[in-house]
Amino acid sequence: MKTADPELMRAINRFHVLDTIRRHGPIARVEICERTELSATTVSAITASLIDDGLVAPQHIGDLRNGGRGRPRVMLTLNPDAACIVGVKISPYRMHLVVTDFQGDVLSELGLPVRLDREPLIVLSYLIEDGVRSCVTKAGLTIEAITSLSVALPGVVEYGTGCVRASALIAEPDAQLAEAMVARLGIPTIVESDANAVAQAEYWFGEARALEDFVLVSLENSIGLAVMHEGQLFRGALGLSPNLGDLIVSGPDRAAPVRLATIAEQEAIIAGSEDVESLRESARSGEAAQEIVKRIEGGDEGLILSATRAGKSLGLALANIVTMLAPPRIFLVGSSLALGDHLLNDLIATLADATPEPLAGVSEIVVSMPGDAAWARGAAALALRELYGAPWSTTGPARHAYKNGIQGENHGR
């Protein structure tokens, strides 16, 4: 535990003010006082310091007239130019990149078709480098202007070290992705699971705004899990992110354990179809879900069966999450949601059936469908969170072992 000295106090309040400015757009100092419950003096001092450090800028133009007389408020915003982040979201058939400014506003966006199926790390890192350079150029910037890179991908990731322990996209286990990207681009790099990235996006920009505790389940080609606890992502030992696809959904009587991924991943659903090959083809163009819906409505019995099975399995998994974590809200996101009721009906029904009665009604299920860019933006947000320098260490046993690309420390001033 840290000892509490004036420095920490200042760091906490500073972060609090910075976070308030981030969340509540252009905001006047008085309003910061109200929201943070800090004194006007303190806010004035801290904002002065933030402006001095170039993180915050007064907004002269477009002064909102606050109703009437009196000295007009000077609105403050994050200084967009304080940093540039590249966020990347990778899935088997697409790579999506955004360049954001210090506010998390998107400067440029790029979606690239790829086809990643257990590729060597060197291939993946090459593709990322390529995408990053393109997207940065598209934003009218150069690589030197980029402060951090943040990559989100499905699988089991060590946040601290940037090591991808396992992913459907990478051939080798324990791939040192962050290290590889630092070597290629010379930019400090964060690697995180796609579920955690999109959870951060929902928390900062999306439907989970101001919701400190929730769970998110991502239903893509892989199935991921994110647990937000008191505004911080829950991470396991070594900063490991969870991977819901590895959850076991078979009973003890089966000889071999059956994992959720083998039932509920998009590929698993497709495999039930009467025309697997052509569905796989549409998957490559990222339109598997729509195509599946069409087939189901066309009467593909196999598909109906596998979708049902997937929905039920997911319902059971969610029930177990409710049993173990009892989150106030559970978000469902990801491309598989395009299946709509064909997946959700069974999911909701099974969940309702399988939730222990005492926990009925505790966890509200919310379906959210952020676009690809939101995921990438969430990745960028993870990097921004580091830059804002929260005084509380990142949650979980693995302390912020920030990637040593250029700077080693990012504390305080």
Next chain:
Amino acid sequence: MKTADPELMRAINRFHVLDTIRRHGPIARVEICERTELSATTVSAITASLIDDGLVAPQHIGDLRNGGRGRPRVMLTLNPDAACIVGVKISPYRMHLVVTDFQGDVLSELGLPVRLDREPLIVLSYLIEDGVRSCVTKAGLTIEAITSLSVALPGVVEYGTGCVRASALIAEPDAQLAEAMVARLGIPTIVESDANAVAQAEYWFGEARALEDFVLVSLENSIGLAVMHEGQLFRGALGLSPNLGDLIVSGPDRAAPVRLATIAEQEAIIAGSEDVESLRESARSGEAAQEIVKRIEGGDEGLILSATRAGKSLGLALANIVTMLAPPRIFLVGSSLALGDHLLNDLIATLADATPEPLAGVSEIVVSMPGDAAWARGAAALALRELYGAPWSTTGPARHAYKNGIQGENHGR
């Protein structure tokens, strides 16, 4: 979020010092400086205030001579008389009580045979009252001397409100146990799941000392779960504690979901035996596990099968915990462990088999067998933790809604 002012700073350091004194027995001020990394000045001021408040006392007797010359250190300890707590652990066949002082040292201990099978709240609260009065008398005290009461029992409990949503011991759902105890004894009361209580015991007194992150699975007549995260128990919405017995361990193909409890609870194991009735009889005297072992070694095929099944199911459940939370360590506790290898062999083997490869070796399994008193002491420790007044709100969405028996607030001074 709280604003950081000098008061908070003081509270943090004060708690830090108090916690250091608690953990490291009689300890000199200098050593507190080293451990907390606070300056001698600060430690001196804080300890003076703690002594002034009667929470800490200098220990004149038995001064440890620290090697040689120089001014001898004055050892400080928690003032045992600062508070008296009653901790209760309830299981279907036993009620165990301890009275502890402010240090958590046991002043008196009492084990009572009971037989609780979905009893009305009024019966349970009567039995608790009776036990508490006996145990307090045994300690040579009166009820008036008791600061708080803390009850641990299996089931789904709302920590904040002291409401037992469901438990095998209580007939009605949503039993307001804390309220009932306050009405009976007039003592502020905490109610918590038995798993959380024993986790707190392991954290403060047992094998998990100084281990900030771990998961604990309690294998008793019920199966419980506790997640310790950064030294705080993880609680869900409304302060709900998890109940692992409600976990579903069947696949999506089963018509009705099968819960872990129906396979791995002691009662479920017993049900497999060729001589159920006499085993139930031994269970009543709390010696089911030993008896089961005897029968298994005597060749009770049904029992062997059900024990195996239980072990496998638990292994799967643990694998799923590893998948979702990746804790550095998992503690197994509870009376079912007396089954020894008859349960553990299958459990460990299944766990090893079912753990996703990328997570192999992340979570270390530790078997611990604290006695009944330790559970009750853990309950008392939960109450003590509240009294120490940690400046960080209790973890989870439910903020410290401390039971309003006598005092309403327990902050700071």
Next chain:
DNA sequence: TTATTTTTATACCGATCACGGATTAATTTC
């Protein structure tokens, strides 16, 4: 017995920080 040494605990000083009240600044309204 007395002086020295060694270690512990506290007192004093200067630093930073948050806060409250007074002050200055920038508008609108009369």
Next chain:
DNA sequence: GAAATTAATCCGTGATCGGTATAAAAATAA
């Protein structure tokens, strides 16, 4: 142009921490 109003800052106070110096207490040595 003066008054009113609201926003932001300046100044003094009280609190904390840290560092250094000092007082206290005991063992050791003369």
